[in-house]
Structures are given as structure tokens and as C-alpha cells.
Amino acid sequence: MPFFEAIRLALQMIRAQKLKSVFSTIGVFIGVTFLIGAWSVVNGMNRYMTEKFAGTLVGVNTFHLRRSPNVNFDVQDSVWRSWRRRPRIKFADANAVTKSLTVPVVTAWYSEDRGSVEYSGKVAKDITLEGTTERYFDIMNLTIGDGRPFTPQESKAGTTVVVLGYDLAHKLFPDVNPIGHNVRIHGIPYRVIGVVERQGNLLGISLDKFVVAPALSPIQREVNPPGVVDALIVKANSEPEMREAMNQAEAVMRSRRHLRPRQDDNFAMETSEGVLDFWNKLSRILYAVGPGLVGIALVVGGIVIMNIMLVAVAERTREIGIRKSLGARRRDILRQFLAEATALATVGATLGILTGIGLSVLLQAVSPLPASVSPFSIVLGVVVGGGVGVIAGVYPASRAARLDPITALRQE
Amino acid sequence: MTALQPFRTGDTPLPDIVILTHKLTRDYDMGGEVVRALRGVSLQIRKNEYVAVMGPSGSGKSTFMNLIGCLDTPTAGEYWLNGQKVSDLSDDELARIRNKEIGFVFQTFNLLPRATALHNVELPLIYAGQPARERREQAARALTSVGLGDRMDHRPNELSGGQRQRVAIARALVNQPSILLADEPTGNLDSATSAELMQVFRDLHRGGQTIVMVTHEHDIAAHAARVVTLRDGVIATDQLQAA
Structure with a gap:
């Protein structure tokens, strides 16, 4: 057959x-x-x-110097509690690390929390409030679609200016150009100077609901205790340079924290690789x-x-x-x-x-x-x-x- | 009594002898006890003979039928079919012989219940390896020749007993076999349909077909030109009779 x-x-x-x-x-x-x-x-x-x-959270050739890892999925309670007891990263720490790095890097401060943003009676809740320094936009590849980022002078002076995320801008200003208008965060007015291009979403969470203000502006009171940052972001040009920068940063932090050789780091340096570890x-x-x-x-x-x-x-x-x-x-x-x-x-x-x-x-x-x-x-x-x-x-x-x-x- | 070719082991049958058995023996081992179903049957059937094989139950006629039909192999003796010694062929070679040389007509028709009449008739041609189109045409012709040209797409359960048996005959003949082997072909038919079937057999016989029919009914056997009676595994009588 x-x-x-x-x-x-x-x-x-x-x-x-x-x-x-x-x-x-x-x-x-x-x-x-x-x-x-x-x-x-x-x-x-x-x-x-x-x-x-990983790229969105941390960035390529970039590490975040933080109190504890931001991205963690399977941490034991005891470890978690020990992280909570660690000292925070201070302005002075960030400055000292930045100053001591000998490889070419770009750095930015970063702090965040959630809060509301208002404009003429409209309230946008659950917005990521970010206090950063001016290079943050470069490091995170945030392209300004409209307007401009803040300048080093504004950053240093802590001027009350903000850059809005795309979704937030469209929510508060459905039919007006937001540039030049004042939004209020916790009652304090900030002048809108730019809107970031649309970022899309990550695991279903919008990446466009944020405001960025200079770290030294009054927003610092919203996001962290005085003199403290969530992270110092350091971006190098290449992977080896990033490793070198990490070594230098670690050395500086260990000496500032007076850690003896046997003691573990009481701070974290997070890379995209680290984030991927969990996933792997x-x-x-x-x-x-x-x-x-x-x-x-x-x-x-x-x-x-x-x-x-x-x-x-x-x-x-x-x-x-x-x-x-x-x-x-x-x-x-x-x-x-x-x-x-x-x-x-x-x-x-x-x-x-x-x-x-x-x-x-x-x-x-x-x-x-x-x-x-x-x-x-x-x-x-x-x-x-x-x-x-x-x-x-x-x-x-x-x-x-x-x-x-x-x-x-x-x-x- | 027909004249036998004097046959000894090592001889070859004459060309016009379709079936030749020489001292055909078949023993069954029934749990240690040997049952001798056939005890040396020597029989010769010429081309275009119409032979009825009779005998009471236990006479060995079913065993004989299975051997003639190449469904079984003998314990001893020779069986020549159409000039070929088939008593010592392998399974697959026997399958080929069944396909080419033998057309079966069974008491219970043995049609595939789920297949149409046409497909049933096609089956032997499928195993002969015929291409689909030719095979369909040939099967259709065979069905038409038994008067079922308008029933090709019917399944067996949509056909009467007589019609089913005619499908079986069309299937048996579609490969132009050397012998038509009928095992109690009228066993499941009423007498009117049986008479019709005997008419079909007579026509086939007139057309040159060799027919071997196993039956226990005398009036059915009466249609054959020659009646062979088996008793206790041997031939008891072998008689020609007027048609």
C-alpha cells in the first residue's frame, strides 16, 4: 500500500x-x-x-551606588532588615565618589518618591517625583521632546523648574503647551521647562508618569531626608571603564564608612548585569x-x-x-x-x-x-x-x- | 472421477491445471494433542472447472479451504496454484498470491462496514499497488458487471444481503484471479437470493472462471460440475455431474 x-x-x-x-x-x-x-x-x-x-532600570555601562539593591526578588527578611539598617548615601558621599573617579564618567544624583502634581485644580496622583542633577537626562537617554532639560546652574541652584513625563504632561495639559506654566508639587510651584518624549511602558507600568526637578530644589524634601540621595548614577564609556570606576567608588566608600578589610560593603553597586542575575x-x-x-x-x-x-x-x-x-x-x-x-x-x-x-x-x-x-x-x-x-x-x-x-x- | 495427472514429488503440474494438491496434510497442535485435520489430500482442478467441496463438519473442508486460499500453510505435502508451488512460500509471498490469484467470497461477506461498496472493491487493487484513478475505474467496472453500478457509494449496511454478496464477488474478481474461492456463499442468503447468486456463478463459469465452492447444502452443490466430498481429512468421493 x-x-x-x-x-x-x-x-x-x-x-x-x-x-x-x-x-x-x-x-x-x-x-x-x-x-x-x-x-x-x-x-x-x-x-x-x-x-x-535591565537597560531601562539601570542603563548600559552604568552602575548605581545605593544603600541597597533596587531590583531584588528573592531576598530573605534578615538580609532585608540589615539593608534597612545601613547608612544612606549622603550628598557628601556622592560628591566624594564623583571627585575621586579617574576614568571618564558622567554622573548624576537620583532620588525618587511618589506624590501628586497639580495644575489649576487638576491633580495627577501617583506620579514619580524625581530629584536629579542635570546629566540624568543624558545618562538615562531621556530625549526632551519639547522645551529643554535644566541647566547645570539651575541644578546647582536648586531652581524650581521641572521636566514632565509625556503622560503626565498630557494629563495636566490636555490642550495647552505646558512649557512656561507652573505646576505645584506639595503646594510649591515649579515652572515647566520641558517634556520628555514618550517612553512606553515596562511590564505594563507606564514610564511616562514622572516629573524631574533639580535635586537641590525643594523637591528634595519630598523624596528623601535632608542631605540624602537614593543613588549616585555613574555612567562610563565602556564595560572595563565601568568596572574600574566601580572599584574606585568602592574604595572611596569603604574608606568613608571606615570599613575594616574583613567587613562587607554596607552599600550596593547595582549594574544591569546584577538585575539580570535574578532573571537568569x-x-x-x-x-x-x-x-x-x-x-x-x-x-x-x-x-x-x-x-x-x-x-x-x-x-x-x-x-x-x-x-x-x-x-x-x-x-x-x-x-x-x-x-x-x-x-x-x-x-x-x-x-x-x-x-x-x-x-x-x-x-x-x-x-x-x-x-x-x-x-x-x-x-x-x-x-x-x-x-x-x-x-x-x-x-x-x-x-x-x-x-x-x-x-x-x-x-x- | 476426473483423470489425474500421475504426480510425484518433484514433478510440475501440467499447464492447464490450476490447483494441484499432493498428499496435502495439516495437523493442529491443540494443547499437546495433535489434531490431524487433513490426512493427505491429492486433488487436481483444471482451468474453468466448477467444483463444489462438501463434507460434514469436522471433515476438514474449512482447513482445505484455508490452504487452497493461501491463508494457511500445510504441515506436509505440496500445493501448486497456477503453475507455482505455494506450499512453502513466506507470509508476504502468500499475501501477494492471495492478492493476485485468489478471489474470496465469504459466507459473512466480509466487507469493511465503514467503507463504500466502491472502496471495498478497490481494496485488492490498493494492495496490488495500482494508481488511484485506474483502480477506481476498474472497481467501478467490476461493480457494474455485477449489476451494482448505481450502488457504488452505498455502505454495506445500506445494501441487501444479495447486494452485499455481489459486492464481495466484484471485489473477488476485480484482480482477475485464477480461482474464485467461495466459502458457504449462500449461507447467509434466502433461497431466492441464493438462486440468483448461483446464476451469477454459472455465468462466471461460462465466462471461463475457475470456481471452487465450499458448501454443505446439496442443492447448492448441485450447481457445480464436479463435487468433491471430504470425510475425516481425506477425499471420500469425487464425482462429475450433469449441469
């Missing part, structure tokens, strides 16, 4: 026994759906984490657990298919006898049942691939993750699905092929 004939027969059989076929494909279906879906999610998260998340840990787990789950689903699917095929062989013993009496050879019968099992699994795999793609499209639509389906995972899905079918089909098919035609024909 030609191969094509076997496939046609298998599809006929599947159509004739819809319910049974549905059940037997479910295992493979779930396995492959999960394979495609999970693969695309993990891949998407991976890309997202490396390209956007998580993705390692996902990559390890994922295939296991997929494997279990496929094994179960394979066993279900094998059972269905064994039942099919038993039910169709007479058919096998008839076919043999008409000249079917062992290999014809073998091929027929193998094709059926493989077709079942492939149908399941195909549905699984479609559902997996559907899931990842859905995910992309409702979440910020770029959950792209990789072609490789589709190929893998088809191969794995078909493979499960073949493996699950071999035993029932060989039982069918070995049937004695006389016995098979006698079967009612």
Missing part, C-alpha cells in the same frame, strides 16, 4: 471516530501547546529582560522545568494513543483479517496503524501549535511581553508530536500486523 494511501485511510479513520480521536489527541495537544506557549513566553521574557528591563536564575529554572512538564504531557499523550490504538487493533481484528485475505502484507497493516497513530499525534500537535501561537499572540496583546513564537519551536512541536505517534503506534501496529488471517477472519 502506498504511503499516501495509508495517510488517507488514517484520516478517514480519525473522521469516522471523532470522539475517540479527540481524546487520544488531547495529551499531545496539551504537550505541544505548552511547548510552544511556554517557549515563546520564556523567549519573550528573556528578550524583554535583557533588552528593555529564574529562566534557568524555567528551562529546566519546562521540558520536564512537556515531556510528561507527551508521555501521557503517547500512552493514551497507544491504548486507543490497542483497542482499535482489537476492535478491528476482523478488518485486519479481511485486508490480509485481500492481499495486505504485514508491512501494509503495520503502515496503516502506524500512520493512524502518527496522524492522531500530528493532528494533536498541529492543534497544539495553533493554540500555542494563539496563546502567545493573546499574551502579546494583553501584556507587554514580546512573546514571539520561534519557528524552531514549531518544527520541534511537529517532530515531537509525530515522534510520539510513531513510538506509541509501533507496538499496537506490530500486533496488528502479526495477526493470523484465519483467526482474524473468524473474529466476530
